[in-house]
Amino acid sequence: MANFVKKTIALVAHDHMKKDLVEWSRDHIEQLKQHDLVATGTTGALIADTLNLSVHRFKSGPLGGDQQIGALIAEKKLDCLIFFWDPLNPAPHDPDVKALLRLCSVWNLPVACNRATADLIITSPHFSSDEYHRFVPDY
Numbered sequence: 001m002a003n004f005v006k007k008t009i010a011l012v013a014h015d016h017m018k019k020d021l022v023e024w025s026r027d028h029i030e031q032l033k034q035h036d037l038v039a040t041g042t043t044g045a046l047i048a049d050t051l052n053l054s055v056h057r058f059k060s061g062p063l064g065g066d067q068q069i070g071a072l073i074a075e076k077k078l079d080c081l082i083f084f085w086d087p088l089n090p091a092p093h094d095p096d097v098k099a100l101l102r103l104c105s106v107w108n109l110p111v112a113c114n115r116a117t118a119d120l121i122i123t124s125p126h127f128s129s130d131e132y133h134r135f136v137p138d139y
């Protein structure tokens, strides 16, 4: 029988996508409550205030928040990224966005860029099970 393992989840959304991420977080609030949550500044404030969840907030994305979350990935301190980036509007810090997504591939980190994928990740029995071991490359 599998045991529960608490994970660290990063929540990030661009401005036009924040409403989607708040709705998604509300839909999965019982799961999210069981884990440690981190976020970029504005996203984190919105989720914490709207849903009364405890969220560690890094800097706002354009001010370095994406890179701070990237650093967590490189330090193997993050288990999952839910990143609703905006496919229809350019971001001034697009290189940071690309760098963050790149690190998810470098470190084989589960990353969801839309609600359907986020649903599947958070509801997977593997997500918080001690019987599933994500392969983490040993560079």
Ligand SMILES: O=C(CO)COP(=O)(O)O
Residues within 6 Å of the ligand: 012, 013, 014, 015, 039, 040, 041, 042, 043, 044, 059, 060, 061, 062, 065, 066, 091, 097
């Ligand atoms: O820009 C972001 C991600 O690239 C998100 O930053 P905020 O949560 O501060 O809006």
